[in-house]
Amino acid sequence: MGHDHALRTIWQIHGSDAHRMTVQLLEACEAHRLVPPNGSVALKPNLVLSSAPEEGAVTHPGVVSGCIEHFRNHGIHDVSVMESSWVGDNTLRALRRSGIEDVCKAYGVPFVDLKRDEAVAVRSSIGQLRVCRRALEADLLVDLPVLKGHCQTRMTCALKNLKGCIPDAEKRRYHSLGLTKPIAALGAVLKPGLVVVDSICGDLCFEEGGTPVRTNTMYACMDAVQADAYGRALMGLAPAEVPYIELAEQYGAGHASWSAEDLVFLNAPSDCADYAAPTGTVERLTRRVRQQNACSACFAALVRALYATGRGKEQDIYIGQGWRGCELDGLGVGACCRGASTNVPGCPPTADAIAKALT
Ligand code: SF4
Known part of the structure; x- marks a missing residue:
């Protein structure tokens, strides 16, 4: 597959074994080729709050272990996991409850609590944003969102998951700005090179879970804007209902379009x-x-x-x-x-x- 074609491809797989599905997705898209020689990989799951993955809010631990295994198998050992939960929750408690702490221990992979990381000021389309240094400095940032509903933005997926890479004070400021513009601008600043979407049982309506719908689906692509545009279609939402996706495209975060030709199914539902x-x-x-x-x-x-x-x-x-x-x-x-x-x-x-x- 040519490089340009790979950049537009969405690989999709069905099942309930997050680890195995993730390994298959990363093999299919040759994720290891996205890491420069001696480069570092930062895995960014969604640990918005302390919750079990079956509740529909947080990334399944198998997604993280599948990523680690793929990169290790290809000789890439500088891999870390990083996240900060929402304002008011403790990231390490969320890490433990999700099962991702056990994965980090089993593989000897460091976890970085971004609430404790240094914040760096960066320029964006809407002015200065403050972003956690460790997320900015990774050679390959791998965005591991859950596709789920959200009471304010209707849905959350790859772009909004990046909000875990900013300090708490900045999270509060994003809400005061109405979320749409800062989420779009942050997408263009961080621009993850790989997105692996956990849609195994994302919540129907709420970011914090409680109404999970078993979808048994995962997909991967190399563009967070495309990942969200496709996720929006999977959620049954119209473009006008989630305007930060097209705005992110305008800000240079990626491309909001996708078509049936972009889809590669690794198995059947x-x-x-x-x-x-x-x-x-x-x-x-x-x-x-x-x-x-x-x-x-x-x-x-x-x-x-x-x-x-x-x-x-x-x-x-x-x-x-x-x-x-x-x-x-x-x-x-x-x-x-x-x-x-x-x-x-x-x-x-x-x-x-x-x-x-x-x-
Ligand atoms: S159309 Fe039939 S086989 Fe295809 S996903 Fe639906 S129920 Fe399954």
Whole structure:
């Protein structure tokens, strides 16, 4: 694969074993080639608060161990993990609760609490920003966000995850500036060279978790803006609902466009059809959904679309491999339900595509 093509490619994989999926993604995109000789790698997970990964807020420890293993296997040993949790929480407590502390100990990899790091003033499109020195100085910054909802910015993924690389006082200032502009500007300052998105069970609506939706999906690319633009489609959100993505492109952080040609699937969603019965908010959203052996990625896309549009009560919605070859009266989601009177194609379709069919 040519260098320019690799820069636009999004590698996607389905499953629930974060470590194995991460190793496969990094092998596919040859992540080690992004590190200069004797260069350093900084892994930046999302440890926004003290929470278990199953709650939908923080990065699975297997994502971190998978990255470490990949770089080690390719002779790259200067690897560290760095993060600062949100204002009011203790990063080291979040590190322990997430399981990432155990990974660091097992591999002998240092963890840098960026709350204790020196802040450096850097110029950006919106004036001076203060950024943690260790994040700035890494030869390869690897952004490891969770794709999830957010009560203020609607979603959070690669760009907003970088907010963990700034001091707490600066985090408060970002909120006073309305988040959109500083998040976009910070993306252009830090410009991570690799993004590995944990969308195994990101939260439907909140940054702090509590309503996780099992999606069993991960993807990797080399552009944080593209990662967010694709993540926005997976969340079923319209561009105007998450304006910091296009603003980040204007500020030079990357490219907000993606197309089906950019996607490389390393396996099929049906390789991990371990759909579980919905509860709570998800159960309420899916009362008119008739599912038969739906893959997690497909079902999660539908849940996200129902949440984003507030629709779905008006018609029967069919989803899952059990409907293959059936004639269905209603909306059919995915290639398996192409026999429905209205069908959203794709395997899996994005929440964005389903949302358009619902509205
Ligand atoms: S279309 Fe069918 S096989 Fe494809 S993701 Fe959906 S349920 Fe799975």
